[in-house]
Every structure is written in structure tokens, then in C-alpha cells.
Amino acid sequence: MIPNNDIKKTVCTFLNRHIKNHEFQGDEAIFTSALFNSLFAMQLVLFLEKEYRIKVENEDLDLSNFNTLNAISAFVEQKASCDCHEH
Amino acid sequence: MNTNLSPDQREILVQFRALIDKIISPVADQWDREETIPFEVIQTLAQQGLWGINIPENMGGQAWDMMTLGRICEEIGRGSASLLSLFTVHGMVAQVLMKWGTHIQKETWLPKLAKGHVLGAFALTEPDIGSDARRVETTAVLSGDVYVLNGKKKWISCGQIAGLFLIVAQCDGKPSAFLVPKDTPGFSQEPIRDMLGFRSAMLASLCLENCPVPRDNMVGVIGTGFSHVAGTALDHGRYCIAWGSVGLAQACLEASVRYTHKRKQFGVYLKEHQLIQEMIANMVSGTKAARLLCCHAGYLKDAGDPDMIMETAVAKYFASQNAVKVALDAVQIHGANGCSGDYPVQRYLRDAKIMEIIEGSSQIQQILIAGHGYQVID
Numbered sequence: 001m002i003p004n005n006d007i008k009k010t011v012c013t014f015l016n017r018h019i020k021n022h023e024f025q026g027d028e029a030i031f032t033s034a035l036f037n038s039l040f041a042m043q044l045v046l047f048l049e050k051e052y053r054i055k056v057e058n059e060d061l062d063l064s065n066f067n068t069l070n071a072i073s074a075f076v077e078q079k080a081s082c083d084c085h086e087h
Numbered sequence: 088m089n090t091n092l093s094p095d096q097r098e099i100l101v102q103f104r105a106l107i108d109k110i111i112s113p114v115a116d117q118w119d120r121e122e123t124i125p126f127e128v129i130q131t132l133a134q135q136g137l138w139g140i141n142i143p144e145n146m147g148g149q150a151w152d153m154m155t156l157g158r159i160c161e162e163i164g165r166g167s168a169s170l171l172s173l174f175t176v177h178g179m180v181a182q183v184l185m186k187w188g189t190h191i192q193k194e195t196w197l198p199k200l201a202k203g204h205v206l207g208a209f210a211l212t213e214p215d216i217g218s219d220a221r222r223v224e225t226t227a228v229l230s231g232d233v234y235v236l237n238g239k240k241k242w243i244s245c246g247q248i249a250g251l252f253l254i255v256a257q258c259d260g261k262p263s264a265f266l267v268p269k270d271t272p273g274f275s276q277e278p279i280r281d282m283l284g285f286r287s288a289m290l291a292s293l294c295l296e297n298c299p300v301p302r303d304n305m306v307g308v309i310g311t312g313f314s315h316v317a318g319t320a321l322d323h324g325r326y327c328i329a330w331g332s333v334g335l336a337q338a339c340l341e342a343s344v345r346y347t348h349k350r351k352q353f354g355v356y357l358k359e360h361q362l363i364q365e366m367i368a369n370m371v372s373g374t375k376a377a378r379l380l381c382c383h384a385g386y387l388k389d390a391g392d393p394d395m396i397m398e399t400a401v402a403k404y405f406a407s408q409n410a411v412k413v414a415l416d417a418v419q420i421h422g423a424n425g426c427s428g429d430y431p432v433q434r435y436l437r438d439a440k441i442m443e444i445i446e447g448s449s450q451i452q453q454i455l456i457a458g459h460g461y462q463v464i465d
């Protein structure tokens with residue numbers, strides 16, 4: 001199990017690669033903000049897949065899973081534990 | 088990054104190169120004039136597994152890696168940019184299904200796409216909506232068990248012959264994506280002719296008039312039609328077009344080298360004139376640079392690296408611009424012959440210009456690349 005705070009920190013570092021000098025809050029809306037360009041949604045999916053060795057698929061495609069740091073880390077935690085059980 | 092090909096990759100490429108040289112390059116000008124690609128050619132390519140290159144083996148495809156796929160795009164682009172565009176949009180639909188399709192959508196469509204029994208087309212652009220694609224005006228309204236689609240799409244490559252269309256429409260005011268088989272009631276296609284380039288890409292305008300599309304045909308969920316579904320498709324499209332632009336530039340270079348070997352002016356072959364050599368040198372170096380950018384994007388794709396998206400945009404931007412420059416020089420080197428239908432370089436130039444417009448125009452790539460530059464450099 002990956003600690004929730006570690007996920008938030010890692011994802012935050014990734015977000016800061018795209019948006020410099022911005023302190024992302026846990027409940028700050030990411031997707032609905034105008035901060036990111038049209039490529040970002042897929043960049044985030046690919047980042048999560050590679051970093052946490054998960055596969056984001058059709059059934060995960062709920063925007064509320066990706067809209068805040070809190071939601072992303074909860075999603076990754078749940079997904080990583082499911083994928084571990086499957087393997 | 089290792090740009091060397093494995094023996095397996097090399098063997099696949101040698102086969103495809105030979106096939107392109109035999110059945111595509113010699114007739115591509117004729118297809119261009121007739122504004123079509125014969126059905127038998129599409130079938131022959133199906134027998135070679137071309138339409139299922141990126142589809143998993145358990146769905147009837149070849150599951151080849153992205154580097155191999157890219158190199159094949161280069162070879163196709165060297166032969167016919169129009170054929171490359173069919174291959175690109177078909178691959179975009181397959182890529183979307185593989186990434187975001189439901190189990191049933193995958194099982195229903197991927198085997199047919201892999202065998203080329205059905206060709207796919209990607210329909211985002213509309214008469215009034217191009218670069219600002221998030222704002223498409225086609226609508227999808229849920230009514231019982233079906234979404235009812237209404238709207239128009241324009242400039243759809245492969246639109247005349249595709250059997251499956253991936254349509255982006257607004258649902259509850261949010262971009263959403265739908266699989267629309269061509270025999271859906273209320274769906275019609277009208278050929279678009281007389282384009283500058285990609286003349287045999289069999290473009291069509293699409294009309295959706297109260298098209299009932301089963302709920303299960305939505306790909307992804309409401310609101311993800313542009314960000315995730317079209318995002319996946321366009322990334323794949325940019326990758327194929329970047330490599331195809333390299334192939335087109337390579338074709339220009341090869342034609343120019345051959346021509347300057349046999350044409351004499353001022354008592355010597357054109358290749359002896361240093362101003363001609365300058366153009367050849369620029370063609371060689373620009374095309375090599377474009378190929379390396381494509382290799383880098385392919386390498387990142389095979390590694391599943393999120394940077395692949397930006398690097399693919401960079402590769403597409405650079406390779407398409409290079410294709411235009413190289414094609415202009417190829418026509419220049421051929422003089423009046425280059426402006427005539429007797430030589431393919433006029434087609435290369437017309438096709439190269441299209442490369443700068445599709446899958447996000449050069450200006451849109453510049454906006455994305457510059458924005459990224461400002462973020463990563465302090």
C-alpha cells in the first residue's frame with residue numbers, strides 16, 4: 001500500500017512540471033481550472049499508469065477521479081490495491 | 088535512446104518497403120488524379136496485416152511496437168500521403184477502442200478493424216469548428232435507450248468508405264464520443280472532391296439527422312470526448328503524420344537525387360552545381376532531424392512515458408514543416424518538370440501542405456510547444 005501523502009507529493013511534483021510556482025491544494029479543482037492545456041488529461045493518465053503501474057481503463061474514466069489531488073491519490077490507492085490483488 | 092532496429096523489426100520493414108515500392112508508389116499519382124484508392128489495394132494491404140498493426144493479437148492484430156508502426160508510416164508516407172491518412176484515421180479509432188473501449192466495444196469492433204473488414208474514420212471537425220475542437224456543435228441527446236445525434240462533420244478522411252465513425256458531439260453541453268456505424272439510420276456521407284492534397288484520401292462530409300445511437304456506443308463517459316478520447320486519437324494521429332511527413336520528405340529527396348543525376352544544364356549534371364547541392368544538403372539534414380524526433384517520440388511511446396505526448400507534438404510540428412520545405416525544394420530542383428504531372432514532386436508538395444494543417448495545425452502545435460517551453464525553462 002502506497003501512503004496517501006506520498007502519492008499527493010509525487011503527483012504534485014508532476015503537476016508542477018506543467019504549472020510552475022503554483023501550490024496545489026488537496027481539494028483544488030484541476031480539470032475544471034484553465035491552468036492546463038488540451039494535452040494534459042492524457043499526460044496525467046500516462047503519468048499515473050507509469051508511476052504506479054496501474055492501467056486506467058474505461059470503467060475508471062470518471063472525471064471526479066482526476067479533478068483534485070485528494071481524488072487522484074484516493075483513486076491511485078484504490079486502483080493499486082485492486083491491481084495488486086489481481087496479480 | 089536506441090534507434091537501431093531489431094532483426095524482427097528490420098524484416099517487417101524490408102517487406103513493407105518492397106510492398107510499397109511495388110503496389111503503391113508507381114500508381115499513387117494515378118490515384119491522386121482519380122481521387123480514389125482501389126478497393127483491391129485496401130484488401131491486399133489487409134492480407135499483409137496493415138490495418139491491425141496496433142491491435143492486440145488476441146483481437147486479430149499484429150501488436151507491433153510503436154517504433155515499428157512509425158517506420159511503417161514513414162514507408163507509406165513515402166509512397167502515398169493519401170494512403171497514410173487512411174491508415175492514420177483507422178489506427179486512431181483502433182487506438183481509442185484499445186484504450187477507452189468497453190469490453191463489448193473491443194470485442195465487437197477490434198477484430199473487424201484488425202482484418203480491414205471495416206475501416207475506421209475519426210470525425211471531430213465541423214463546417215464551423217476546426218482548431219477550437221472542444222466546441223463542436225453536433226449534439227447527442229439521451230432518449231430512452233439511445234443517444235440521438237444531430238449535426239454535420241466535414242473534411243473526414245476515409246469518410247467515403249469507412250464503416251465505423253468515431254464522432255465527437257456535445258452531450259449535456261460536454262464533449263463526448265460515440266461509435267456510429269455507417270448504416271445507422273439518419274447517417275449519410277457526401278464525397279468531398281478537388282482538394283489541394285490528400286486527393287485520394289476519400290474525404291467526406293457527414294450528416295447526422297436524428298441518428299439513434301445505442302447508449303452502449305458511447306466511448307468513455309460524458310465530458311471525456313475531447314480530453315481523453317480525442318486526446319488519445321490525436322496523439323496517435325500526430326505520431327503517424329509526423330512519420331508520414333518524414334517519408335514524404337524522403338521521397339522528395341530520393342526523387343531530387345535521381346533527377347539531378349540525369350539532367351544536364353550548362354554542360355554538367357545538375358548535381359554538380361553547388362546551389363543544387365545546398366538544397367540537397369538541407370533536405371538530407373532536415374529529414375534526418377525529423378526522423379530522429381519521430382524516433383524519440385516512438386521510444387517514449389514504447390516506454391509509456393507521459394512526455395511522449397509533447398514530444399509527438401514537437402515531432403509532428405517539425406516533420407510537417409520540414410516536409411513542406413523539402414517538397415518546395417524538390418519542385419525547384421525539377422524546374423518545369425516538377426510542376427507537371429509527369430513527376431510526383433508536385434503531388435508531394437500539395438500533400439506536404441496538408442500535413443501542416445491536420446491533427447492540429449502548425450499554429451496550434453506552436454501554442455502548445457511554446458507554452459510547454461515557458462513551463463519547463465525558468
Ligand SMILES: Cc1cc2nc3c(=O)[nH]c(=O)nc-3n(C[C@H](O)[C@H](O)[C@H](O)COP(=O)(O)OP(=O)(O)OC[C@H]3O[C@@H](n4cnc5c(N)ncnc54)[C@H](O)[C@@H]3O)c2cc1C
Pocket residue numbers: 176209210211212216217218219241242243244245282284285288290441444445446447448449450451
Ligand atoms: C485533407 C484533410 C483531411 C482531414 N481529415 C480530417 C479527419 O479525418 N477528421 C477530422 O475531424 N478532421 C479532418 N480534417 C480537418 C482538420 O483537422 C482541420 O482542418 C484542422 O483542425 C484545422 O481546422 P480548420 O481547417 O477549421 O481551420 P481553422 O481552425 O479555422 O484555422 C484557420 C487558420 O487559423 C489558424 N488558427 C486557428 N486558431 C488559432 C490560434 N488560436 N492562434 C493562431 N492561429 C490559429 C490555424 O492554424 C489555421 O492556419 C482534415 C483536413 C484536411 C485538409
